[in-house]
Amino acid sequence: MNLRFSPGLAVAPLAALAATSVCAVAVGENPFAVLRALAIGGLGSAEALAFTLYYTTDFIFTGLAVAVAYRAGLFNIGVEGQSLVAGAGLAMAALTGEALPAPLPLAAAVCAAMIFGAGWAIVPGWLQARRGSHIVITTIMFNFIASALLSWLLVDPLRAPGSMQPETRPFPASSRLWRLDDILSALGWPTTGSPLNISLLLALLAVIAANIYIFRTRAGFEARVMGANADAAAYAGIAVPPTIMLAMGLSGALASGVAINELLGAQNRLILDFPAGAGFVGIAVALLAGTRPLAIPLAALLFGFLTQGGAELGLEYPRISPYIVEAAQGVTVLVIGALLGLRR
Numbered sequence: 001m002n003l004r005f006s007p008g009l010a011v012a013p014l015a016a017l018a019a020t021s022v023c024a025v026a027v028g029e030n031p032f033a034v035l036r037a038l039a040i041g042g043l044g045s046a047e048a049l050a051f052t053l054y055y056t057t058d059f060i061f062t063g064l065a066v067a068v069a070y071r072a073g074l075f076n077i078g079v080e081g082q083s084l085v086a087g088a089g090l091a092m093a094a095l096t097g098e099a100l101p102a103p104l105p106l107a108a109a110v111c112a113a114m115i116f117g118a119g120w121a122i123v124p125g126w127l128q129a130r131r132g133s134h135i136v137i138t139t140i141m142f143n144f145i146a147s148a149l150l151s152w153l154l155v156d157p158l159r160a161p162g163s164m165q166p167e168t169r170p171f172p173a174s175s176r177l178w179r180l181d182d183i184l185s186a187l188g189w190p191t192t193g194s195p196l197n198i199s200l201l202l203a204l205l206a207v208i209a210a211n212i213y214i215f216r217t218r219a220g221f222e223a224r225v226m227g228a229n230a231d232a233a234a235y236a237g238i239a240v241p242p243t244i245m246l247a248m249g250l251s252g253a254l255a256s257g258v259a260i261n262e263l264l265g266a267q268n269r270l271i272l273d274f275p276a277g278a279g280f281v282g283i284a285v286a287l288l289a290g291t292r293p294l295a296i297p298l299a300a301l302l303f304g305f306l307t308q309g310g311a312e313l314g315l316e317y318p319r320i321s322p323y324i325v326e327a328a329q330g331v332t333v334l335v336i337g338a339l340l341g342l343r344r
Helices: 008-028 031-043 044-072 079-096 105-133 136-154 179-185 198-218 218-228 229-235 240-267 278-288 292-318 324-343
Strands: none
Touching: 008 031, 008 218, 008 292, 031 044, 031 292, 044 079, 044 198, 044 218, 044 240, 044 278, 044 292, 079 105, 079 136, 079 278, 105 136, 105 240, 105 278, 198 218, 198 240, 218 240, 218 324, 229 240, 229 278, 240 278, 278 292, 278 324, 292 324
C-alpha cells in the first residue's frame, strides 16, 4: 500500500508538544495546563474536531501538491500562488455560471479551479523544462505575481458593486458545497458551527488518485525515475520535458483544492489571501509523510490539530503568542530533517 512506517510520523507530534511546552515555560505558564488546553482546543469537542478536520483538508491538498512534484524531483514552492490563481478561476466560473441549473455552476467552478491552478503551475514547469530556469526560483516568484494579480482583480474587475471591501459578491447557492452542518441539520442532529464540508471527501479521493498515479501508472514511474536521476531517465528514453510539465500540472490541480475548500465550502466569495499560508504548511506535511500520499492525511491531521488547538490556546492564555503554532511546526520540520539525515 506504500504506507511504510515513518519515524517522523511518530516523533514529530512529540517534538511539536515539546516546543509548545518550552514556549509555555518561557512565558511563565504551566506546560501541562497549556498542553491540556491545546488538546481540548483541537479535539475536545465536536466543534473543535470539525475545525481541525477543516484545516486538515487544506493541508491534505497542499501536501499532495508538494509530494507529487517532489516525486519528480521538483520542489514546488508555489502551491500558495497556485491556490490563489485557482481561486480567481473558480470565482469567475461561479459568478458567470449562476444562471445555469444546479449542479452545473458547482461543477464549472471546480473544473475552472483545477484548470487555473494547473495552468499556473505548468508555466514554471515549462520554464525549467525548456529554458533551464530553476523551479524553486520561478515558483517563489510566481507566488508574488499571483498575489498581485488577485489584489488587482479584487479591487477592480471582480469587486462587488458598491462595496469597499476587496471581495466579490456572494456566489450563487447552486455553486456551494454541502457543509457538515447542513447534513446534521437535515438529520435533526446538533450542528458544530464549523465550515467543515465535503471537500474532506474530495481530499481523501485525491489521496487515492495521487497514490495510483505515483505507484501504479507509467507516467508516475517515469516521474519517479526522473526524480531519482534526470540524466538516467533521459538516457532510458523518458521524455523529460513533458514529464516535468505533467507533474507540475497535477501539482497545481491539487493545489486548487484549497480554493475549493475555502471558497465554495466556507467563504462563499473570493477574498484576499484565503489560503492563509496553507501552501507553505503543505511543504512540511509532504516531508513529514515522506512524500507518500497515503501517509499525508496523518501528517495533515497533526498540522490541522496544531492550527485549531493553537487558535483556542491563544484565547485561553493571552500571554502565549499565537505564533506558538508556527514555532511548533518549525521544530517539527527540523526533527524531520534530522531524522532524514540520520537515516542516510
